[in-house]
Amino acid sequence: MTDETERPITSTPLASLRAAAFWPLRLVMNLIDRPLTWLQATFGQRAMIVFFLLPNMAIFGIFVMLPLVINVIYSFTGGSALFLDDRVGVGFEQYQTLFDCRDFTDPFSCRQDAFWAGVYNTLTFMLLQVPAVALTALVTALVLNREMRGRGFWRAIFFFPVLLSPVVVGLIWKWILERNGLLNALLNGLGLEGTVWLGDSFWAMFWAIFVSTWAHMGFYTLILLAGLQSIPRDLYEAADMDGTSRPRALLRITLPLLWPTMLVVLILALIRAVQIFDEVYVLTGGGPGTSTQMLVQYIYQTGFAALLRNLGLAAAASILMGLVLMVLTLLQLGIAARRSREVAG
Amino acid sequence: MAYRHLNLALPLLAGTLLASPALAQTEIRIMWYSDGNEGEVVADLLERFEAEHPEIDIVLDEVAYQTIQENLPVQLESGRGPDIARVTNLQTLNEHWLDLRPHLSDPAYWEENFGSFLDWMRPAGSDAIPGFVTQLTVTGPFINATLFQQAGVEVPEQGATWEEWIPALRQVAEATGVPIPLAMDRSGHRFSGPAISYGAQLIDDEGNPVVPDDGIRAMAENIVNWHQDGTMAQELWGGVSGTTYVGANQEFANAEVVMYFSGSWQIAQFANQIGDAFDWWAVPNPCGTAACTGMAGGAGLVGIAYTEHPEEVATVMEYLASEPVIREFTARTLFLPAHAGLASSGVDYVSDDPNVARALDVFLAEVGRLEPKAIAMQAYRFNSILYGAIITRLGQVVAGELTLDDALARMEVDIADQIAEASR
Numbered sequence: 001m002t003d004e005t006e007r008p009i010t011s012t013p014l015a016s017l018r019a020a021a022f023w024p025l026r027l028v029m030n031l032i033d034r035p036l037t038w039l040q041a042t043f044g045q046r047a048m049i050v051f052f053l054l055p056n057m058a059i060f061g062i063f064v065m066l067p068l069v070i071n072v073i074y075s076f077t078g079g080s081a082l083f084l085d086d087r088v089g090v091g092f093e094q095y096q097t098l099f100d101c102r103d104f105t106d107p108f109s110c111r112q113d114a115f116w117a118g119v120y121n122t123l124t125f126m127l128l129q130v131p132a133v134a135l136t137a138l139v140t141a142l143v144l145n146r147e148m149r150g151r152g153f154w155r156a157i158f159f160f161p162v163l164l165s166p167v168v169v170g171l172i173w174k175w176i177l178e179r180n181g182l183l184n185a186l187l188n189g190l191g192l193e194g195t196v197w198l199g200d201s202f203w204a205m206f207w208a209i210f211v212s213t214w215a216h217m218g219f220y221t222l223i224l225l226a227g228l229q230s231i232p233r234d235l236y237e238a239a240d241m242d243g244t245s246r247p248r249a250l251l252r253i254t255l256p257l258l259w260p261t262m263l264v265v266l267i268l269a270l271i272r273a274v275q276i277f278d279e280v281y282v283l284t285g286g287g288p289g290t291s292t293q294m295l296v297q298y299i300y301q302t303g304f305a306a307l308l309r310n311l312g313l314a315a316a317a318s319i320l321m322g323l324v325l326m327v328l329t330l331l332q333l334g335i336a337a338r339r340s341r342e343v344a345g
Numbered sequence: 346m347a348y349r350h351l352n353l354a355l356p357l358l359a360g361t362l363l364a365s366p367a368l369a370q371t372e373i374r375i376m377w378y379s380d381g382n383e384g385e386v387v388a389d390l391l392e393r394f395e396a397e398h399p400e401i402d403i404v405l406d407e408v409a410y411q412t413i414q415e416n417l418p419v420q421l422e423s424g425r426g427p428d429i430a431r432v433t434n435l436q437t438l439n440e441h442w443l444d445l446r447p448h449l450s451d452p453a454y455w456e457e458n459f460g461s462f463l464d465w466m467r468p469a470g471s472d473a474i475p476g477f478v479t480q481l482t483v484t485g486p487f488i489n490a491t492l493f494q495q496a497g498v499e500v501p502e503q504g505a506t507w508e509e510w511i512p513a514l515r516q517v518a519e520a521t522g523v524p525i526p527l528a529m530d531r532s533g534h535r536f537s538g539p540a541i542s543y544g545a546q547l548i549d550d551e552g553n554p555v556v557p558d559d560g561i562r563a564m565a566e567n568i569v570n571w572h573q574d575g576t577m578a579q580e581l582w583g584g585v586s587g588t589t590y591v592g593a594n595q596e597f598a599n600a601e602v603v604m605y606f607s608g609s610w611q612i613a614q615f616a617n618q619i620g621d622a623f624d625w626w627a628v629p630n631p632c633g634t635a636a637c638t639g640m641a642g643g644a645g646l647v648g649i650a651y652t653e654h655p656e657e658v659a660t661v662m663e664y665l666a667s668e669p670v671i672r673e674f675t676a677r678t679l680f681l682p683a684h685a686g687l688a689s690s691g692v693d694y695v696s697d698d699p700n701v702a703r704a705l706d707v708f709l710a711e712v713g714r715l716e717p718k719a720i721a722m723q724a725y726r727f728n729s730i731l732y733g734a735i736i737t738r739l740g741q742v743v744a745g746e747l748t749l750d751d752a753l754a755r756m757e758v759d760i761a762d763q764i765a766e767a768s769r
Binding site for chain 2: 079083088097113114178180196198285287291292293308310312313
């Protein structure tokens with residue numbers, strides 16, 4: 001039997017050209033094939049799984065697991081030095097500092113009041129922004145799913161803010177909302193009195209939620225649109241033949257069948273809400289006071305922005321936040337697994 | 346045989362000729378930030394240096410101030426970084442500065458002319474010469490004098506107190522429809538000058554923090570009252586959280602502010618931005634019950650301890666610190682000189698703007714009126730902790746989150762906690 005790597009197979013000119021072009025590739029594949037065949041023959045099928053997963057696992061280990069472990073170690077150290085060698089071991093002291101509270105319902109009774117203000121602000125943001133973004137995305141998806149003129153254009157319009165950098169989003173809205181901004185100019189033009197929107201706690205949180213909803217709605221709309229389009233059309237045709245009204249079809253067909261997709265949207269929005277930092281930081285700087293200072297901003301300011309950095313405290317806070325995110329991610333994975341079982345079943 | 350030798354020799358000769366200038370040159374990197382035109386000026390000065398010293402190739406890395414504050418310390422901690430850097434955080438990072446003394450041809454010149462400020466950049470008790478202060482800065486107010494003229498209000502004279510200034514500012518704002526009578530940089534450093542004027546100690550003789558005290562409380566009460574009665578705009582101090590800096594340069598340049606309390610480093614920027622749109626004057630620091638002082642500050646050029654070329658770094662530094670060069674630098678950048686020789690002989694500033702000349706005169710006079718504490722704070726290792734705690738907590742009072750009493754109590758705890766953490 002002739003070895004294909006030795007010379008190209010020639011029959012027609014085109015085939016010989018193709019064979020010549022693929023000859024180096026075949027050579028490489030043959031070179032790889034021999035050790036892999038040996039590996040499979042010696043260690044069995046499982047070794048192959050490990051072999052193919054190894055590069056990805058190495059990247060994941062170096063860039064995700066290792067920093068995570070280092071972060072955990074940092075959370076048990078103190079001082080202002082950057083490198084672990086120069087830092088002092090302090091056990092659970094950083095965690096104790098974070099949990100040193102007279103009354104957990106009142107952030108200002110805590111030693112690290114900025115941390116707890118961040119926790120409560122993130123919670124408030126999450127409870128208000130997630131339903132807001134899910135609801136507006138749902139309504140938008142339902143509208144965009146209908147037959148209409150320029151549907152592609154409208155979809156692009158709603159998706160456009162997702163393409164913007166969070167810093168750009170924050171800056172645009174800051175210019176709109178500042179004392180001499182577009183909104184106040186508009187109100188003044190209408191004979192109404194403007195206000196310092198970002199100088200008031202209530203309005204600052206309102207605009208943080210509004211801007212974040214505006215910026216991310218398009219992404220979730222896209223997911224829900226895909227969910228809507230996966231609902232079989234014949235269900236609607238059958239309902240139509242039975243004389244079912246549109247609102248009833250929405251309640252009895254669309255929403256129940258869209259619910260698994262909506263769950264994914266809710267979990268993704270929850271994770272994003274817990275991680276919120278960039279656009280709110282650019283928009284409000286966490287103010288007024290600490291009224292829009294989120295948990296990630298606390299970590300950033302404690303660990304990086306201060307001239308004398310408290311990396312231990314920042315690491316401990318980030319570990320606590322990581323635990324919350326882990327619970328949410330497991331929830332998402334559980335839902336996704338259940339959904340795929342349902343689809344398979 | 347002869348050809349074979351020629352074949353070998355020619356490439357070798359060509360390679361040597363091409364490589365020799367590059368091999369002979371030592372590269373010195375300078376990390377530099379600019380408030381105004383100083384990057385352009387120093388680039389020009391360094392070009393002349395390179396013409397005189399072909400053996401040294403200088404790479405000027407112009408970066409944002411934030412890079413100096415956030416990235417440079419990380420580089421230094423890992424034993425890397427540029428050869429020379431322009432920094433404001435002179436004291437906290439002093440362990441990373443190169444002692445130039447053994448490499449300088451005339452250390453006495455440095456002590457004589459920059460001696461007053463060397464303690465800002467070296468550990469207490471050390472005689473090291475890490476670099477020099479490129480410019481001295483003093484905090485103080487600017488006013489929109491045109492608005493005063495339009496309102497027909499007299500500008501309070503030197504020695505006027507805050508209690509005399511505030512009604513005048515409000516009167517001008519009301520008469521001219523300007524929204525902000527007083528704006529002050531959201532910065533603990535800017536707050537500290539007026540606080541010292543009300544008797545604040547900030548640190549005792551042993552270097553222990555004395556925050557809060559009656560002076561801090563008096564000025565903090567002023568700040569809170571001025572926000573409540575509309576003298577100061579809510580969004581500057583109350584609009585952000587933590588230690589975030591907020592300035593009012595744009596608002597002042599747009600004639601939306603009657604008095605802007607900032608510092609001498611704004612002169613070049615205002616000369617450029619405002620031009621002859623209105624008369625902007627620097628005025629002496631308003632007085633409190635104890636003094637009429639601003640705060641000293643400044644940027645310094647320091648050698649970095651991890652450089653592989655300390656001799657060349659010293660050569661560059663000696664050139665930049667020499668009297669003719671620093672004189673030209675100061676004259677063209679409109680900075681206050683930190684060089685004793687220049688301070689006594691005076692500088693012919695390169696500007697025909699009368700507002701610039703007036704502002705420089707006022708700030709130079711303010712240097713002489715600085716309280717010792719306002720200078721000593723610059724050499725205090727934990728000054729950023731004090732400033733940070735003050736501005737964080739006062740911001741919360743302005744935003745209505747804390748009472749002044751709570752804020753002052755928390756300042757003390759914050760400072761103690763952070764110093765303890767940094768001292769481990």
